[in-house]
Amino acid sequence: MDTWMDTQTVTWTDGQPDTRMAGLGIVCLFPSGLSAGAEKLQQTDAGASDAFVSSRHTAIPMGLLVGIGCACAGLLAILATVAYRLGLLYQLRHKVDPRSPRHGGELVAEVLKAHGVRFLFALAGGHISPILVASEKVGIRVVDTRHEATAVFAADAVSRLSGRIGVATVTAGPGVTNTVTAIKNAQMAESPVLLIGGAAASLQKGRGALQDIDQLSLFKTLCKACVSVRAVRDIVPTLRKAIATAQSGTPGPVFVELPIDVLYPFHVVEKEIGGTKSARGLRGKMVQWYLQNYIRNLFAGAWEPRDASPLPVQVPLATEDEVQRCAELVSRATKPLVLVGSQAMLPPTPAEDLRTALEALGIPCYLGGAARGLLPPDSPLLLRQNRRDALRDADLVLLAGSVCDFRLSYGRLFGRRAAIVAVNRDQTQLLRNSDVFWKPRLAVQGDAASFVVRLARSLRGYACPGDWTEGLREADRKKEQANREKAATPTPQHLNPLDLLHRLDALLPPESLLVADGGDFVGTAAYIVRPRRPLAWLDPGAFGTLGVGGGFALGAKLCRPDAEVWVLYGDGSLGYSLMEFDTFVRHKTPVIALVGNDACWSQISREQVALLGSNVACGLEYLDYHAVAEALGGKGFVVGRPDRERLDAVLRAAQDACRQGRPVLINALIGKTDFRDGSISV
Secondary structure, three states: OOEOOOOOOEEEEOOOOOOOEEOOEEOOOOOOHHHHHHHHHHHHHHHHHHHHHHOOOOOOOHHHHHHHHHHHHHHHHHHHHHHHHOOHHHHHHOOOOOOOOOOHHHHHHHHHHHOOOOEEEEEOOHHHHHHHHHHHHOOOEEEEOOOHHHHHHHHHHHHHHHOOOEEEEEOOOHHHHOOHHHHHHHHHHOOOEEEEEEEOOHHHOOOOOOOOOOHHHHHOOOOOEEEEOOOHHHHHHHHHHHHHHHHOOOOOOEEEEEEHHHOOOHHHHHHHHOOOOOOOHHHHHHHHHHHHHHHHHHHOOOOOOOOOOOOOOOOOOOOHHHHHHHHHHHHHOOOEEEEEOHHHHOOOOOHHHHHHHHHHHOOOEEEOHHHOOOOOOOOOOEEOOOHHHHHHHOOEEEEEEOOOOHHHHHHOOOOOOOEEEEEEOOHHHHOOOEOOOEOOOEEEEOOHHHHHHHHHHHOOOOOOOHHHHHHHHHHHHHHHHHHHHHHOOOOOOOEOHHHHHHHHHHHOOOOEEEEEEOOHHHHHHHHHOOOOOOOOEEOOOOOOOOOOHHHHHHHHHHHOOOOEEEEEEEHHHHHHHOOHHHHHHHOOOOOEEEEEEOOEOHHHHHHHHHHHOOOOOOEOOOOOHHHHHHHOOOEEEEEOHHHHHHHHHHHHHHHHHHHOOOOEEEEEEEOOOOOOOOOOOO
């Protein structure tokens, strides 16, 4: 039976004793009261015997009878506890079928299917083979990648785009440790991801088993919950609770460890850890009995029917009073502004409802993270430039899922007299850096999207001051024009990256989706390339992780097979997932990678050279990345300054190749600009 600890990071344990083998012997950690009770009983018996001898015809004292009764009751209680912990009582009531060919992987697949999981991302390993095989049999598409981190990144993308749990499974030890960065990224991006990790058999943990480490401790600070399943019967309820936990409140990743002995059939487990059939001596027979009992308890009640349907997901909501207080603040403001963050895109509020609410309010908006594309590119409310100036001048700022971390200069960008209304599901994020650089007039712990929808309903007939909106729009247009002029200026060598990105933006179809994986090149793209629809921009999030490109693109293409998926890579970040072109080819998921190749880690180099006078560790080479894509079965293009006149034709050729089913890599040789001078990477 699982024990739930109501903390920010939760570890479930099964309540079973540590009954691991010690060498060829056995150590059963029975309650300490067992030996104490036995000793007490022995002493009591000895005292009773002496009394009987010395006074054969004297009545037994009442106190002695009470002592004997208490000792017997204590012994019975101890024996009952031991029987319970060894599973003997459970086995009396629940069937064990040693001849059944079924295995725990079937139960995993059953739960995933019941929760609407369509894709299971994995890198194969013996510890998890039953999960992969069973999932395929029930119609879940198993997508194997070339690195475990890619599997988690793909699951993360699926969760963001589909609103359902994203699932990855990896083998024990190094398979699990390879996912740490991706899991931390999901935690900071508030993505509900289920990571299922294989593990050594419970009896073999700590004894030098293959790929055995303490995996739960590794993930305690990274996940909302961590649990190790100790019996086959616990697989279904544990996974149901894990999935609900990942999606409830502030979403995030959960980790479920499935030891190998709960995944394979009875006869396989018995063969591997069941011991010898011809045990000799009392000690050998005790060991043999213990191992057989352990296996029977492992499978007791394993195949009894259990509910695998989803548990309710809990979403925190604002009160009516909080909505009304915000409405009053907005109605009095003359220069209101809305900042929409990724959290506002979480279920259950559809993106279309949120967009309608923003348009009804008519307040100028900045969109960040996954919220990019929520308003169409030509929306009169959408602002993309001069955010610092707008925040300084605003007299009311609504933070709808946005956080006052480094992205908002820790709250230092707000005007001193501005009324700040913050809405966030997470209490810590809600008040991040408050009372240091800023102070909220109203702080609401609740779902940001539903809050905005309810706010719009309470402000029917409200009109944002037109001169404020038009002034911001005019400043936006001027900055856009300045960027276009910079794009028209040739760089000392190769292509101007601003020109390249402007041309890409002009060619993107309505059904396109952009994945951002890089530093300087992607930072530039964020100001130029415009997502065409809600949930059409995927970036790592607050963790700033490089290497998400391959996994995000894979998950995105599977979720939206009709979308034209572009990965915007820096040449540095490309190195993390270039091999996933093999995955794109094998799983028929054609995407287009546009690599801004400036032969440098430019985001680091820009400040390192200026501040410290050295380019050490920042230099790369203008490598033939397109040739690698070709070698892996994709289509490659290379473009440089001589190709400027036919650049549009190359981009269209890449789109045509993608439509024909081939993943594409465009190796764009770009030069240096001063567009992002002054930006920092720490």
